[in-house]
Amino acid sequence: MSLLLFTLLLRLIWGWYADRQMRALLDEYRRRGQPVRVEDLKFADVPDAQNAWFFQMKAAAAVVPGVDSPRTSALEYRPGPPYPDAWTKLAAGSEAAHGPVFAQLRKARQFEGVQVHKSLSSPMVAILLLLFIVNSVYHMWLGMQVIIEDYVHHDVRKLSCLMANTFFCTAAALASVYAILKLSFGV
Secondary structure (H helix, E strand, O other): OHHHHHHHHHHHHHHHHHHHHHHHHHHHHHHOOOOOOHHHOOOOOOOHHHOHHHHHHHHHHOOOOOOOOOOOOOOOOOOOOOOOHHHHHHHHHHHHHOHHHHHHHHHHHOOOOOOOHHHHOOHHHHHHHHHHHHHHHHHHHHHHHHHHHHHOOOHHHHHHHHHHHHHHHHHHHHHHHHHHHHHHHOO
């Protein structure tokens, strides 16, 4: 009993000391003007003329559907040059059709600033992202569950792996959903 009380007392003293140290450190950061909480971070708006995301979206909209490149064709080629005439013809056709795409992507490379918040603030985009995240995490959970059931043979280990899988997938889904809601709606 005395060992339990000693441990509890030690834990309380250590917690008080650690809390005091942390508060002093955070006060020092605040005094220097550094952000301490997420709310303290301030991001300046990036104008469209300097926003790489703006040019990347323009490039994506300029993609011409139905134009094959050597990579998307069903033909097989050697991994390196010299390439056959069919490859060269597909590459030239793709390059000619997607000239504006390449121009927009070259413009996007000039800028360091990327601001996607404006694009993600649409409720439709948020709903689609949420559906994608939930579907992906569910697929990940099912896949890992099958692998664990097939390859882990010890019952206790299998149960703990299945529980860890469920916990990890739930945590990943909740963190992703929170991030999307925070970006889209400022929740």
